[in-house]
Each structure stands twice: as structure tokens, then as C-alpha cells.
Amino acid sequence: MEVIVRKTTGDAVNLTAQLIADAICAKPRFNLGLATGGTMEAVYARIAALNAEKKVSFAKVTTFNLDEYIGLPPEDVNSYRYYMNFHLFDHVDINKKNTHLPDGMAKDEEAEGIRYEKAIKKAGGLDLQLLGIGHDGHIGFNEPMSSLTGRTRSKCLTPNTLEVNGKYFNPPESMPKRAFTMGVGTILDARSIIMLITGASKADIAAQALEGPLCSMVTGSAVQLHRNAVVILDEAAAAKLTLKDYYNFIWENEPKWDKYRHF
Numbered sequence: 012m013e014v015i016v017r018k019t020t021g022d023a024v025n026l027t028a029q030l031i032a033d034a035i036c037a038k039p040r041f042n043l044g045l046a047t048g049g050t051m052e053a054v055y056a057r058i059a060a061l062n063a064e065k066k067v068s069f070a071k072v073t074t075f076n077l078d079e080y081i082g083l084p085p086e087d088v089n090s091y092r093y094y095m096n097f098h099l100f101d102h103v104d105i106n107k108k109n110t111h112l113p114d115g116m117a118k119d120e121e122a123e124g125i126r127y128e129k130a131i132k133k134a135g136g137l138d139l140q141l142l143g144i145g146h147d148g149h150i151g152f153n154e155p156m157s158s159l160t161g162r163t164r165s166k167c168l169t170p171n172t173l174e175v176n177g178k179y180f181n182p183p184e185s186m187p188k189r190a191f192t193m194g195v196g197t198i199l200d201a202r203s204i205i206m207l208i209t210g211a212s213k214a215d216i217a218a219q220a221l222e223g224p225l226c227s228m229v230t231g232s233a234v235q236l237h238r239n240a241v242v243i244l245d246e247a248a249a250a251k252l253t254l255k256d257y258y259n260f261i262w263e264n265e266p267k268w269d270k271y272r273h274f
């Protein structure tokens with residue numbers, strides 16, 4: 012795991028988008044794991060801009076999202092399918108047939124989890140998984156105490172997640188209480204991971220996930236297990252990290268970051 016701290020949210024976002032674009036350019040037939048949430052909106056706007064500038068093409072990219080609310084059809088404005096179309100897929104040259112999310116309306120939940128796992132496997136596994144982190148430490152909707160080897164399944168959300176995400180729903184109480192999510196095990200199977208954490212409200216959970224113990228109470232801590240994970244933070248989210256000087260030293264001295272130092 013490598014940790015990169017950039018001064019502004021914009022720099023952290025633009026670096027994240029550039030790393031994703033460069034990975035796709037290096038292997039056009041690319042399987043990309045995607046995340047939703049407020050943090051990612053700016054990342055997708057930047058990726059769409061890079062696509063418009065012809066700096067990256069999604070023509071041969073297949074995507075798999077981390078999660079979807081149970082009970083929301085794709086056309087519901089709060090479904091993650093709607094979010095993805097709105098923020099990314101409608102703005103890039105991707106074939107929507109190659110974009111996958113769990114089916115929030117699936118009747119047989121267990122079968123849906125198995126189907127999703129099989130689809131990822133059949134595609135050849137994920138080349139890169141993009142992650143945010145929730146205020147309760149979740150990645151995807153792997154809420155506290157989720158197995159660190161879990162696979163795609165339905166999951167009951169925490170009161171904290173209902174409070175944080177309820178603001179998108181009108182009324183907030185109409186937010187689904189459950190969701191499908193890739194498991195932590197599914198996420199760790201990705202060949203690479205980029206996690207983006209921004210904003211002062213994430214400083215505590217970022218320190219717990221990155222420098223605290225590996226623990227199912229904070230499923231985001233599982234990134235520590237991955238051999239090819241890069242975590243990008245802005246200064247505000249990095250405020251409580253103790254090894255920031257070391258992370259900056261690596262950023263300044265590792266040759267592979269030479270071409271990214273303008274971010």
C-alpha cells in the first residue's frame with residue numbers, strides 16, 4: 012500500500028482520474044471496478060473531460076460497480092445505476108452493455124450475489140478497483156464486522172450510513188435499509204486498487220483505516236493487505252496521519268511518480 016497526500020481536493024481528484032486513464036491506456040481491454048458517492052463525482056467529471064479530449068477511450072472498457080441499493084430500479088434517481096449513467100456513462104464512449112451493477116430488483120438475493128461474482132470472473136477479473144471510504148470505514152457497503160474475505164451479497168446498512176446517505180433521499184426515511192455489495196474478498200481480488208479520501212470529515216477514519224489495525228470493524232483497513240494499492244488523500248483528510256512526512260518523501264523520490272508530480 013502506498014499513501015499519497017496532495018494539497019488540494021482538486022489535485023487529489025485529478026491525480027486519481029489521471030492514474031485511472033493511464034491504466035486504461037496501457038491496457039485498453041480493461042476491467043474497471045467503480046465506486047459511487049459524493050467523493051467520486053469530481054473524479055468522473057475529470058475522466059469525462061479526459062475522454063472528450065481523446066486522452067482516454069472507454070470503447071473496450073468493462074465496468075463493475077461496487078454496490079447497489081436493494082429495491083431501487085435502475086431509473087430511480089437514487090439508484091447507483093442512475094448515478095453512474097448521470098455522472099460517467101452518459102458522457103464517455105463506453106458501450107453501456109459493458110457496464111455492470113448488481114440488480115437491486117433481483118428477487119433471489121443469494122443468486123444475485125453469485126451471478127455478479129461469476130460475471131466478474133468471466134470478464135477476467137478486475138484490473139483496477141476504485142474505492143472511496145465511508146465515515147464508518149466501509150468500502151462498498153461492507154459495513155463494520157463484514158468478513159474480510161466476503162463475496163458479493165446483500166447487506167444491512169448501519170444507522171450511520173442511513174444518516175449520511177439519507178440526505179440524498181426525499182424523505183430521508185425512504186432510503187433502502189439494505190444493499191448488494193461486492194465483498195471485501197471480491198475487492199481484494201482486483202489486480203490493483205486506488206482509494207480516494209477527501210475532506211476533513213474523513214480524517215479520523217482515514218487514520219484508522221490506513222495506520223490502525225487491520226480489522227473488520229473498519230473494512231477499509233483491508234487495503235493494507237493489498238500488494239498494489241494506492242491511497243490518495245487531500246491535506247484535510249490526511250490531517251491525522253502520523254507518517255505523512257514519509258509518504259511525502261516517497262512521493263518525492265520514487266521514480267514512478269516523476270511524471271505525476273505536477274498534481
Ligand code: PGA
Binds near residue numbers: 048051145149150
Ligand atoms: P462519500 O461516500 O464519497 O459520499 O463520502 C463514500 C462511501 O460511502 O464509500
